[in-house]
Amino acid sequence: MKKPVHLARPPETYDAIVVGSGISGGWAAKELTEKGLKTLVLERGRHAEHITDYITEHKAPWTFDLRGAMEPEVAEDYPIQLRTGFVDETIRHFFFKDTLSPYVEEKPFTWVRGNQVGGKSITWGRYCFRISDLDFEANLREGIAVDWPIRYEDIAPWYDYVEAFAGISGEKLGLPHLPDGVFQRPMELNVVEKALRERIRERYPERYLTIARAAVLTEPIGDRQPCHYCGPCWRGCSTGSYFCSLSSTLPAARATGNLTLRPDSVVHSIIYDEEQDRAVGVRVVDAQTQEMLEFNARVIFLCASTLGSTHILLNSTSPRFPNGLGNGSGVLGRFLMDHHFKVGASGTMPGFEDRYYYGNRPIGFYIPRYRNISPETMRPDFVRGYGIEGDGYRPSWGRGASLDGFGEDLKQRLREPGPWRVSMTGFGETLPREENHVRLDPDQVDSFGIPLLVFNCGWGENELAMRRDMAASMAEMLEACGGQDVRPYDDYVEGEVGAEPGLGIHEMGTARMGRDPKTSVLNAHNQCHEVPNVFVTDGACMTSAPCQNPSITYMALTARAVDYAVGELKKMNL
């Protein structure tokens, strides 16, 4: 039902509007402004700036009264964000207060959200892996969902482009299913990881262990400095050593003079003009004043995060689009995916007792997918595959609680680092399923007058079968390579939190790309089939969920889509 609009002041007009300022929004802002468009970036969260807002960067643990623990009354505002296990007092200022904008879980779904300029690009994991034609062709080959409307050759030059600007450190491996990128010098594996890498090569010819490819610099880019190994990137980095909107894309956009950034701007809906048959702008609820405002533009980029963008589209109803803007297909909100994870194995690695390391390396190692990548590696029990994130390390004093004893002996033991351990966790591809979806609640609205999102998403048989292999395979690999006391684990509990959808924080789908407007929302250029001046370039666009960490793909698709959109604008097609 359309909410009556009372405007606080006359609408402002721009060449382009970008909704969201995170991983993809920052890129849309940079590309649009650099191509000369007066661009308004609307961010629902608070203002935040590079350096000044990194309020806990480099703070020593003793400067926190509770050493990072959150007070129970404070924790009550973050019940969902706390499920991640890493949101604590040191970084909660970068996360969404769940009590401010609740959602409905028909099945458990952990929706992790940022709430400031820069979005989740401040706290993200920084791992970047290209997806390949093995991934782009999978739906078509297996008769699942719909075919991607693009192939690797369409996106490859754009991966080159965004990687060069963002700065990705990594090692080339020449693997067709994990294409090499434009890399800075890779970070170093430690002594145990190097040994593990050799042992894996000896025993498993189709497997590789490499240092993670990550958006963390080992070489300077402009005035962004290489990593200084202090550890917690997610608190913010004043030297710009990892890719973040605040340090990278937004400053570039600002430098053009074409950027207007408006925080505290909750986009309610896109304004669709029936007569002109185009989107003409957006309605915004000001988060501070609750005023309803309108902004107009010739082209709109939705980069509000997967569910943020789809939420806006679902709420943009009109006589032409009663089920949401551009939703003639009916698939808007459907085919929701995430990477399933929190499954793997760990153990000790004896033989290196006299070795240690120096410095807090902010990334670990990666084992690229080795299942279903060739005729020899095809599995009978599941399709698609998983990537493995891991780490070799020596536990410090934290292991003391599980050691027996107290007093001088315990203190002396804890002066030494513990035995070497290797832990591995897999990130698994999830198949696109129509029943996994979000929709608008028919009755409840949030404090901005926007209907709540209802989630119904669960893992299917392919995911569960894959998880059984993930735990068993990682345990087997560790043991074969000298690991002792190896324990597999799987945190998934049906119907409960533990390894629920959303926890991977790689939620994707719900406004998928496809060749046919009857079965997809977006075309090969991330352009709404039915509303050509609206583009969606965040995770919502994904037609499948390849196991590679997806943010670099969103960056590449965004830059590519802006290039296309500006070309179309110049040809007067938009």
Added chain:
Amino acid sequence: MGGAVSSSVLAGLFAGCRATPGAYTPQTLTADQHELVATVAELIIPATDTPGARSAGVHGFIDQMLTRGYTPEERDHFLAGLADLDARAPGGSGFLAASPEAQTEILTTLEAEAREARRSGDGPPPFFHMMKELTLTGYYTSEVGATQELQYVHVAGSYNGDVPLSEAGRAYS
């Protein structure tokens, strides 16, 4: 608590071991409980060639956790466990009046009971496990513990993945 020995005597006995005059005033623990917690923490992580838990202000951290970091149920559970520990002292004179040997024996027994309780499953964490974890966290994240007992590598500048342990020295905090 206290028993035959008055609080003021206790205060005098232990004043020399307190970090600095005018230091932390407990908000949940009474002065006696604060002293008891400091003593137990010091037994868990004693002064050796580096300062122990008392100098690191662990008892102040524990009081902060009880005041602001715990729910009322968790706080009550801890305080009940503390009272139970105190009641185990021989002759009913309280833990602080017991000999160091008797104190160590009480903690050893509590640890064994805690291990057994954890093995048999649910319920809130045993008092001794709470106390030990609070002590370890409070000590090794304190400036004393992190920088003097262990190595605090704040901004390393570089990463070396293969360093002889003998060269590195102590564990990193």
